[in-house]
Amino acid sequence: MARPVMKRNAVWVFGAVTAVLLAGCGGPGGSGGGSDELVVSGFSFGAEEFEKTVVAPFEEETGIRVTFDPGSNSDRYNRLLVDRARPDVDVVLISDLFAADGEREGLFTDIDPGSVPNRADTVEFARDAPGQGIPYTFTLPGVLYSTDAFPDGPPTVASLWDPELAGRIAVPDISATAGIPFLIAVAETFGSGPQDVDTAFAKLAELKPNVLQFYSSTTELLSLLERGEVVAAPGLDLFAYDAVEAGRPVAWAPFDRGRVLSYNKAEIVEGAANTDGAQRFVNYLLSPEVQTRTATAFSDKPVNRAATVPPIMTEVSGGAATDPGAAGYVPLDLDFVGANRGAWIDRFAREVSG
Structure with a gap:
């Protein structure tokens, strides 16, 4: 039986900058087959802009209907703990510390490397990051x-x-x-x-x-x-x-x-109903086009090396905005x-x- 789809909520994006959770729809604890619904959960700041900039184009491109569920890191993490037996989220975009906690708790699952070819085009720390999820933006x-x-x-x-x-x-x-x-x-x-x-x-x-x-x-x-x-x-x-x-x-x-950097990570929830769609969304999030749009819309520094950043990023952050490793981070x-x-x-x- 399909999970009830949460009504799309528009409230969000990064605090001065950004993180998003997308949660999936479909049968609870499914095998990850080809559902046309996905639930994404993320940060409250800039939520409405995130839906316009990221979610709506993904829906148009793939035909997958996305429910966006925003909230704070701690609230969303605690909900994952409570709902771990019957998760109602497919993709979680969450800060590095909470992502690491969730990986230790077994809340997330591995992402098939073959499903995310855009990762090969990311900066070194995102390409080589340990754990199950993938960094998609960072701050300095x-x-x-x-x-x-x-x-x-x-x-x-x-x-x-x-x-x-x-x-x-x-x-x-x-x-x-x-x-x-x-x-x-x-x-x-x-x-x-x-x-x-x-x-x-x-x-x-x-x-x-x-x-x-x-x-x-x-x-x-x-x-x-x-x-x-x-x-x-x-x-x-x-x-x-x-x-x-x-x-x-x-x-x-x-x-x-x-110099240490902080980042947000895209994670796929263990037991998600639509892991195929979730992996497709993560790869989409790492694309140079989407990374360029999010950098412009809400100052998310991109991890894709082919993305373009707005001039204010390089004016303030210098070369670290596009290559943090070269800047010693x-x-x-x-x-x-x-x-x-x-x-x-x-x-x-x-x-x-x-």
């Missing part, structure tokens, strides 16, 4: 800064501890996307390497009196930067796109030490982070932000 942690305060170039990680910046910096909460990458950058800068988090936590505790705000809201951070109350803050490159395009005195630069060590993230969140609240 670094430092956002006021060009009025730093006319001669960006601050370094170590310079955030400069007494002259006391009360004029913001730091991401560790649960924010830039939070763990900043922890790694501090470990690289002051410790023995990226896993020396004890040194990093000690340095962040030392920095605490100088921090105007530990932020989780991008809107709030940009407001502080544009008003000049904050002159430097670790954050994602895409946060700067609109401000730079509008001519405001804000810029972004990669960390000088400890590597993916997070998801096994290391996954094993320690819960303890780090508690420790950050206790020793740093509390």
